[in-house]
Amino acid sequence: MTTSSEAIAVTGVRENFKFLILEVTKLLEDTQRVLVDPRPEVIAKIAARDDYVDNLKSMIENKCFRLLTNEELDVGTVDLIRAINTATNNLERIADFGVNIVGQLGYLAELEVLHGFDPDPFFATIFEALRMVEAALFRRDMSKALQICRAELEVDELYAAVFKRIMDDLRHGDTPEDLVTTLFIYRYLERTGDSLLNIGEAAIFATVGEKLKVSEFQALEETLANSEVELDLSEVDFEGIWETRSGSRIGMVHPQKGGRSVVFKEGRTKKVVEEKEALERWEQLEPGLPPRIFGFHDHGPKASLLLEFLRGDTFQRIMLDTDARVCGTAFNMVTKTIERVWTRTLEAVPCRPNFMRQVSSRLPDVFKVHPEFRSPATRIDDLHIAPFEDLLREARGLDAELVAPFRVLIHGDFNTDNLILNLPQRRVHLIDLHRSRPFDYLQDVSVFIVSNYRLNVFDAGPRRRLDAVSKAFFRFAQGFARAHGDASFEARLALGLARSLLTSTRFVMDPEFSASMMLRSRYLLERLLGYRAEVRAKAGLGEGPLTPERWADFHLDESTLVP
Template sequence: MHVFEGLEQKIQFMVLDVSKQVDDTLKILITPEEDAIEKVTARDDYIDNFKSVIENSCFSRLGSHIHLDKKGIDFIRAANVISNNLERISDFCVNIANQTRYLSRKNFLDQYEYRPFFRQVLEALDIVVRALFHRDLSLALRICRAEFVLDKLYKHNFDKIIEQLQAGREAHSLITTLFIFRYLERMGDALLNIGEAVIFSVVGEKLKINQYQALRESLDTLGFKLPLRDMDFESIWGTRSGCRIGKVSNEGASSARGVIFKEGKLKKILQERASIELWEEIFPGLTPKVFGFQEGPDNASILLEFLTGCTFQEVLFNDDKEILENAFFLIQETAAMIWQKTLKPGPRPSTFSAQLLSRVDDVFVVHPDLNAPDIRICDLALPSTSEIFERLREIEQELKVPFTVFIHGDYNINNIIYNQKEQRVYYIDVHRSKDDDYLQDLSVFLVSNFRVPIFESSVRDNLNDANRRFLHFGRQFAREHGDPTFEARLAFGLTRSFITSTRFELNPDFAHNMFSRGMYLAEKIIAHQGKPWESFVVPKEILRYNYF
């Protein structure tokens, strides 16, 4: 790592100076002296310079001719974050030193336990260089833990100060003391950033400390005994679903196996686990196996089997007709099998309008122009978008779902994995699975094909064709199982999905295209009211993309 030699030295010096700064600040609190305050202030300029030098050094390495791999770049990013946060710690020292001038008497602070703060900060600073340059994750964790301890110390002192303030004496000095503790607590935040930066440089992913801990514990229970730095962590889908999803694989080992690590809100992860258990009973092997599970107060993480294969969306992008045909056949067969096996009679209300209403505000945040007011064209009065949605909600109460099946709940083409070799499909992301209207899955599937933002005719033809055939499949299932209001509920389901899908689509023309399809179906539904719902028909062209 010779390219980083100079950098290591600079960071080492910077850490030493920041440590001196913290040490001198402690001395000021013990005995406030003007000279010492000035010394801290002066050293801060010097530390600011250090930060600039390290920043220059980082950026010039990024721009230099020396080839840097991802690891090298990650390291430089981490070094930069660390120097920024070291500089912040120094700033807090200056803030604290200045605050002592406002204390009513020199020994005012003697009644508080401020020394433990300094011990924590100094101990953490002491291991920064080793953690970063030896890529030592347990040291990084120790740095992160300092924040936790500092928070506790702050809380303790905060409560004491509040109590004293209520007594009503020495308010000025008490507030000053509170500020001092607040700056010490913020040093903890900076240390947490430093620890997380070290984790980033080793793991190569922006993992928050709790995510890192969850991943490590999950891997431990799974029997991955390798240190995490030998693992390859690859982020897959970012965070759109509110979960962090990444693939971890151990490339070095002979028995390479991948796992999917998902971290997110406790409720969602719990739902995912419960759904997988239910699917395991209904259709063993359809969903990934659960290898590990970690629960925190708000967040949880789950370690899932990494299923090999490709999503149905990827199959549609590929122009291999034989594979497409095969994948489509397997998807239909699997759906038909599940629907038949889990079918439960009994009417229940249809809920597409409620789903639409709960998400439509997000649509209008992204596309405010789609929220049309009521208008009048000569004698023709057209209701506003919100009036139309309200009418839909009323009308939908007339419709009943004749039977339920166990649905995927988010049956879009990215959540279906096809494996050609094993001749099977898998379902992923099943946290919304439950007994419900099969039209929920059907309409989400159809619109997930439509909303793919690719307009090349070869792909578009595949998407159009998939929709035509899946609609045919759905209609056939409805006929065979006696579902007379299928078409009307399909119109509701498509309206809901066309409209809510626009919140993820920033291309205004395409968003408009989908929105107007939803509104067209909505108007058709409203115009049909009063006639028997059995006679309603969804025009199949609504699922065919047009180039205007």
């Protein structure tokens, strides 16, 4: 807080918050009594108390929103206010669960079935957690925040035991209706545990300034403990960077007293293990090219890595923000590095990239975002235009014909923002390597070019640099293909570009721009199919496949590489 008036305002919120915890606790105490003896006067008290809880929630919510309009608030105070609001909503939800439990009593024929189960351990765990809520938030007590989160696990274990007993009784019992109602009552207690977890995670957010689930927080704590980085969680600041579409969490860990920062990544174990193995493979190939691994921790369905923080800028940022000279220097650094990798890892093993199969696996997602791509057959005078899906089906046969004569170690997700360049030290680094494998290098080439294409940037300077880099990278890859006898290079690249253009539209919401990407993809497929039909007709091949040598005369116009 920066002024006394702000301190007074937060004090007012805290007073209301204390009353809210008190009222929710009293409501649950009454609920616990009603489960033993459902007296009407106690039930009436619960309803009245719930109204007061709703009023307190509205008061706290309004005060929080008014506070957040003050631009002078420091970041820590804003985080606290946001956490208070989250906790308030979940406390009100807990009160509603108590009311719902009481409402279920009206469906019981007899109390005997309900009394065969003991709710007291549930309430003991819940009350203990509620007693810690104020300190966890306002004192930013991490220990208490974690204890609140663990209450959810205790409630889940209690509920699992009750659920199993009720399922057994349902198979053999004489009162299925009362058993089902009892299950609903205990389900509301289980959901109370979920709300406590939300409150605990809100308290963690107030303390560290980032929305971390308790599992992520524990993963960070354990990964730091098992790493070669000598840091304790109490000595660092955590800064969230990104949450990926696959659910991975990426954050920066900064030592509070100076020292090197590190990157924390947590995600599904399979993906994290794949990235770890890829990083080790690339480090062995060329030390310093990927980030160093400082720590790895496997915690069941998820795993986490602690990685070196690489200083520099992404190649994408360099293209957008610098001049042509600096961009040219960066491009030369990138291509020299990639050529070195491709040359060292080249294996004379034919490789079928199956670009159209990749399209098929992503097509449902493309059509969900852009249902208008399902175009019907149309005609313009004597020109017949086939439905897009028919064109895609016909193009599947190209996978069997367009085979690379060799394979190299590819990045696997070669977007220009996965390249980090330290220009003063003339160092190139690769990140996000979990898809890396020996494969057709045109997978990376097509992704690189389309990652520039799909940037919705049309300012003359940056767009000119993006397009120049795309064309130059095409010529660089073309030179590598000629040096190594890759006859079908341009045809295979056209198919790879068609794949990348079309599948990338699922991340592009602009209808005009996404349509232009789809049409460019369609144009490339039509050119490939038209070329194949023409060569077949001239050579009298019927429906037979074309050899790589017959694809050698297919040429890409560089203008198709840019918007």
